[in-house]
Amino acid sequence: MDKKKNISMAVIKRLPKYQRYLREMLNNDIDRISSKELSEKIGFTxxxxxxxxxxxxxxxxxxxxxxxxxxxxxICNILGLTKQYKTIIIGAGNIGQAIANYTNFQKMNFDLVGIFDTNPKLCGLKINDIEIRDIDLLGEFLKENNVDIAIICVPSRSAQGICDMxxxxxxxxxxxxxxIDLSIPKEVIVENVHLSESLLTLSCLMNGAI
Amino acid sequence: MDKKKNISMAVIKRLPKYQRYLREMLNNDIDRISSKELSEKIGFTxxxxxxxxxxxxxxxxxxxxxxxxxxxxxICNILGLTKQYKTIIIGAGNIGQAIANYTNFQKMNFDLVGIFDTNPKLCGLKINDIEIRDIDLLGEFLKENNVDIAIICVPSRSAQGICDMxxxxxxxxxxxxxxIDLSIPKEVIVENVHLSESLLTLSCLMNGAI
Known part of the structure; x- marks a missing residue:
């Protein structure tokens, strides 16, 4: 088991891709595959x-x-896909709504149990049958529900405050x-999706300056 | 200049983060910084x-x-931020709409000039003053407009076809x-945002199996 502790982030980042390709193979009734064939499909050596x-x-x-x-x-085991995760979304703007509407995550055992926002015009509306609640109710909600994952979709100026909550x-x-890069205690895991950084990576590579 | 050709993807991926922190410092009237101070802010050694x-x-x-x-x-230069990019979004579903509504990208010189979808109910509607056009008009649109970047937000089964177009x-x-991983000629640059893979990375790290 000690061996497992030394898996690098690079390997962890590749695991979801292995999972995706293996799922496709299962769907196509492929029951065994060599590393060479897998390499041709997935693009790793x-x-x-x-x-x-x-x-x-x-x-x-x-x-x-x-x-x-x-x-x-x-791999599903390692990815934690045998478990069920209770998730909440904070920030029901563009991205928050898109995530709330994306039912694939529910299929992957990520169960959306709450959506929160500060905008009184949004509070009370429903996305995918889940009511958008006032952010003031967040503390109480967290006490009563055993939520595993918070999906933070608020503007950067509010993100650290929400994170602390x-x-x-x-x-x-x-x-x-x-x-932004959130400050968190080390027992909490953060995974960032920094869309602007991804778009800048694209323009950097297109730019050809390097 | 030859030196520039050997920049690794790892460095390229860090550049947007440098750019973000440097912009913040400029906004806070900081005019010089040591690598040690920068390290404390940004988290790299x-x-x-x-x-x-x-x-x-x-x-x-x-x-x-x-x-x-x-x-x-x-760094803005290297990231290609001194240029203007014409972009189109294909797929006006949840994510496509979220991107279209996210005006920050426009501020970063990524100019959204068209949105396309197959859904007749969406065609003719506007997001951020840009009409959603029928996907059948895409080929003609690309001929007439010098579009730099396509933002593909369609389901995976349609993505390769759209990519080829x-x-x-x-x-x-x-x-x-x-x-999905798109097949493209090597002169075209692809940057992926695979949200499910990001969420699986989070659950993998939370799972603690590794």
């Missing part, structure tokens, strides 16, 4: 794939390849769409 | 910062630090929100 998957146990068999169903199941309320993970 | 910024020229001066305005200007139409960059 065969040696990288062997190295990555080796981190989690002994899945490959020389001359046989990987058992797709077993490997898929184990949800951390105080016992949240274990934050999916942060606000374009 | 001072030696990493010196190494990163050294890739682009000789910005730091021993005992003086970095001139914030000069460094900001150069915009590539044929002369698009130079694709910002892809569809959860």
């Amino acid at each position: 065969a040696s990288q794939i062997r190295q990555d998957l080796n981190c989690f146990g002994d899945f490959g068999q020389q001359g046989y390849g990987y058992n797709v169903a077993d490997l898929y199941k184990e 949800v951390v105080k309320g016992g949240i274990k993970g934050i999916w942060n769409f606000a374009p | 001072a030696s990493q910062i010196r190494q990163d910024l050294n890739c682009f020229g000789d910005f730091g001066q021993q005992g003086y630090g970095y001139n914030v305005a000069d460094l900001y200007k150069e 915009v590539v044929k139409g002369g698009i130079k960059g694709i910002w892809n929100f569809a959860p």
Whole structure:
């Protein structure tokens, strides 16, 4: 088990992609695959794939390849997809609404249980059958519901304040769409989606200055 | 100049963050900063910062630090922010609408000139004063307008077809929100925002199995 503790962030970031490709293979009734074939599909080198998957146990068999169903199941396990997560969205603006409407996340066991905003015009409206509540009710809501993940979709000036509130309320993970780096205690996990940074990466690569 | 060609993707991915922090410093009238101070703000090590910024020229001066305005200007240059980009959004669903409504991108010189969808109920409606056009008009639109970037916000089953259309139409960059890996000619740049993968990274880290 100690081996597992040393998985790098780079490997972790690649796992969802393995999961996506393995799911497609299962849907296409492919039951085994070599690292070479997987490499052709997924775009990582065969040696990288062997190295990555080796981190989690002994899945490959020389001359046989990987058992797709077993490997898929184990990666889902590692990704925490066998669990159910209660999530709330804070900020029912453009991005918050888009996430709330994206039902695929519900299918992935991320159960949206609340949406919060400061805008009185939004409070009381429903997205996907979930009422938008006033942010003043957030503290109480967190006390009464065992929420796992807060999805922060507020402007950057409000994001740290909201973050402090949800951390105080016992949240274990934050999916942060606000374009700032949040200060959090180290037991809370943050995953950022910084859209502007992604767009700038695109323009940087298009620019050809480097 | 040859030195510039060898910048790794890891450095490129860090540049937007440097740009964001430097902009904040400029707004706060900070005109110079040492790599140590910058390190405390941005969270990279001072030696990493010196190494990163050294890739682009000789910005730091021993005992003086970095001139914030000069460094900001150069990073904006490298990121291609001195240029104007014509962008279109394909897919006016949740994410497409959120992006269309997010006016910050316009401020960053990404000029939204068209939105396309297949849904007849959406065609003719406007988001941010831009009419949603029928996807059948996309080819003609690309011929008549010199569009730089296509923002793909369609479901994964349609994404490769749309990608082929915009590539044929002369698009130079694709910002892809569809959860698939697009096949593209190597002269076209793709930057993916795979939201499900980001959410899975969060649950993986929360899961603690690794």
